[in-house]
Amino acid sequence: MTRIRERNRELILRAASQEFADKGFAAAKASDIAARAGVPKPNVYYYFKSKEVLYREVLQSIVQPLLQASAPFNVEGDPRQVLTDYIRAKVRISRDLPDASKVFASEIMHGAPHLPAEQIEALNGQARHNIACLQQWIDRGLIAAIDPHHLMFSIWAATQTYADFDWQISVVTGKAKLDAKDYEAAAQTIVTLVLGGCGLIPGHV
Structure with missing residues (x-):
């Protein structure tokens, strides 16, 4: 995994932790996670496939x-x-x-x-x-x-x-x-x- 991919993945994971902590699994949205991470929404699904996969991570x-x-x-x-x-x-x-x-x-x-x-x-x-x-x-x-x-x-x-x-x-x-x-x-x-x-x-x- 390249350094950029590692960085993006870490940014998304950290943002997801904050979003899930604030709103819970059901209410958290991929678009809000992407915005918090500063990446395009498609990147969330590129790195983690689904919201549930990201939650498990x-x-x-x-x-x-x-x-x-x-x-x-x-x-x-x-x-x-x-x-x-x-x-x-x-x-x-x-x-x-x-x-x-x-x-x-x-x-x-x-x-x-x-x-x-x-x-x-x-x-x-x-x-x-x-x-x-x-x-x-x-x-x-x-x-x-x-x-x-x-x-x-x-x-x-x-x-x-x-x-x-x-x-x-x-x-x-x-x-x-x-x-x-x-x-x-x-x-x-x-x-x-x-x-x-x-x-x-x-x-x-």
Whole structure:
């Protein structure tokens, strides 16, 4: 793929992420995506064939980072480091892919009608693996005996809120857009809360 083709494809994908995040799959129009990307409407179909293919590509653009975020999870790993790395990776996804994150959240809330079965299984398999690691650490006395499912759900909620509820965060903080220091503070706060709840910080049970 030539550099121009790669650039056009990336422009369309980014514009589609914003359009789907703002309007949802049904209301988003190829003409609006093209206008936002600054390319002719036929280019949208040239690179992506259909609106549904483009929507799936937007989902794919965040599914892979979500799967990669779990790379640190392994039974023999240090729980403190694994949880820290995982939380930081999830916050980076919210920072770098906020629109795709919103599209993914909406897709999940609607029962994942467009998410391919293999991606659903990959995400579910990832979650099962992570939860199994947490349970083994609990069984070995390495972290506090808290429900591993709800621990994972809490991490998802805490990290993804910075993308999915960015409007509310902007209103509360008075900032139009969070900066690098804000995301660092967010990551450190979530790490401190999770490690403390897992009994991994001195002074916490």
